[in-house]
Amino acid sequence: MPHVYSISITLAMLAASPVWAQADSAEQTSPCVAEPIFHCVQYLDEGEAIGHFGYNLQCPDDAGPAAELFIDIGDDNLFSPGRIDRGQPKIFLPGEHVDEYEVDFTSAEVKAGSAVHWSVLDKTVTVDFSKTKDGSLDCSVLQ
Numbered sequence: 001m002p003h004v005y006s007i008s009i010t011l012a013m014l015a016a017s018p019v020w021a022q023a024d025s026a027e028q029t030s031p032c033v034a035e036p037i038f039h040c041v042q043y044l045d046e047g048e049a050i051g052h053f054g055y056n057l058q059c060p061d062d063a064g065p066a067a068e069l070f071i072d073i074g075d076d077n078l079f080s081p082g083r084i085d086r087g088q089p090k091i092f093l094p095g096e097h098v099d100e101y102e103v104d105f106t107s108a109e110v111k112a113g114s115a116v117h118w119s120v121l122d123k124t125v126t127v128d129f130s131k132t133k134d135g136s137l138d139c140s141v142l143q
Contacts, residue, residue: 040139047107
């Protein structure tokens with residue numbers, strides 16, 4: 001019986017936490033809002049590219065400095081088409097994180113002018129290689 005009691009307390013404490021949310025379903029319990037950011041593309045000599053991504057996690061002031069949001073890879077945190085897991089974060093910290101991680105794109109994706117999307121909950125950013133070839137989103141131009 002003591003084990004049941006300690007588990008109940010732990011579950012009650014987790015349920016009371018307003019900002020830590022397991023968002024692997026359409027239901028989100030956190031007051032924080034995560035927004036993906038596509039920053040730029042770094043073109044490589046071999047025809048491949050590296051996309052630079054980040055995110056902005058906006059939380060209410062009363063969420064506190066330790067606010068964070070956990071969104072597992074799946075329907076609420078995925079890349080499409082193709083591999084849904086391309087190394088994107090699962091733990092989102094408050095504030096804007098512009099160049100948080102990089103994603104490798106194949107030469108086939110780049111040459112075909114593919115559009116690749118990163119969706120976090122109900123927000124999506126798109127890397128459209130048919131539109132980035134003009135250099136406007138080239139990392140070397142932006143730096």
